[in-house]
Amino acid sequence: MPVDTQSPILRVTGLNKSYGERAALIDASFELWPGEVLAIVGESGSGKTTLLNALAARDKPDSGSVEFHIKDSGLTDIFKMTEAQRRLLARTDWGFVHQNSADGLRMEVSAGANVGERLMALGQRHYGKIRATACDWLARVEIDPARIDDLPRHFSGGMRQRLQIARNLVTQPRLVFMDEPTSGLDVSVQAKLLDLLRQLTQHLGLASIIVTHDLAVARLLAHRMIVMRRGCIVETGLTDQLLDDPQHPYTQLLVSSVLQP
């Protein structure tokens, strides 16, 4: 996939968000380049999810801007778009993988319909083609296409997470947000899912932002890392560099607190 490396795909400048008196996000700025995988790490309550929600236009920040690179018009502030444009963006160029698969899937309709929903929302009206695409994507996320008519309710946790990924990737987005995609899965399933995510992001040249509290996930998937603490970005850098030679005291604490098996 040809990747435009002239411009970042996402530019975040001076984001602030507070809930009442409490500041959840203080002056967050960074850039994300096409094909890059960025991990946001930090302990619970450090503002990771607040940041992700602001980036994905799910929650409006108090100040600051989030600019996304749109094919024809370049970097565009997503909060200055109309809601219709934003929602179109969210179901074409973006994906969002939720921590809890029930939030990201329709549990009452079959796996095929879950994968096909975005296609139908974009105006595809040929059942056979939608189904073929859904089968293809199920295979790509290692779900047996024979289960296309099963409900996600009857899937295991790992399968649901993979189904969620297929549902998001079917429109070939350029940027995928993932909120703790592997938490709640047992370790062997986590490993398989991470392997799959790494393959997919590499093959598709996807840019993605992964929120996680698990440094192993970050090390395995991410090119770059952002460490957050109490709403502030305390350190950023290349993953290996940051994990092997943390500079900020908090990062040092975080890295040293990981159990080494």
Add this chain to the structure above:
Amino acid sequence: MLKINHPSETSTETLTSHENQAVDQHFNFAYLDERTKRMIRRAILKAVAIPGYQVPFGSREMPLPYGWGTGGIQVTASVIGPHDVLKVIDQGSDDTVNAVNIRRFFQRTTNVAITTQTKAATLIQTRHRIPEMALTEDQIIIYQVPVPEPMQRLEPRERETRSLHGLSEYGLMHVKLYEDIARYGHIATTYDYPVLVNNRYVMAPSPIPKFDNPKMHMNPALQLFGAGREKRIYAVPPYTSVESLGFDDYPFEIQRWDAPCEICGSRDSFLDEVVTDDQGGRIFVCSDSDYCETEQSKLEASAVSTAQLVSKDD
């Protein structure tokens, strides 16, 4: 007392019957007070101006339970005038419980003329059918609606469905149809089949059989929909496009029957299956009782004229 003029105030006495039932003086004309009727008419005007859009209105307590047509009754009460001729049908029939009671309600509170003939009526309140006979510009058809939101079963959050309507994001409707095909091999939705009105709003046509959906398209009559419990009114103005959703390779289709109507022999109407005994005997008859009677009398007339011809030949 009533301030709107109805377009068709033609004499229909030959066709209809004023039953000798005194108007109950304890009620305002058509039960609702004038302010309420005005409020509902404002909602109707808005609904007509935005075809297929669900307009909220202050639905009143009616002297019958929700689910019995309180929405339709309030709409009818707001548009009815003393010169109107009212027909009430339930599943196509004029003599089922729901129809009989609603008709009696309006007789008691308005004393308007009532009819069972589709062509004689100026107002038709209906539950679950559109009459077989083509409607005209002089008629208004009022549907009783239990669930006005077509996406409710897939997206229960109303805040969300409203923005989906606002942004015309209707992928969900096709998810429902996709599920049908995946499970049953064809679109198994047979009633309340979703339609796109005026190329803008997706609308629940109320639980009419999908057989009736094509009749809504470019219909000369004004079509009003009232949902009492959900407090919504919506409308399809005359000559508005109403398109039933479908897939390119699984297009919208209406029901068909192998047998004609047992009574009138019609092959063009919506047929009910009636079990006749406990030996597995069953027949198909028209669900629209007025249409069936009209067809029967046509049959009889032609039988008589043939008989006359035959006797002349002797």
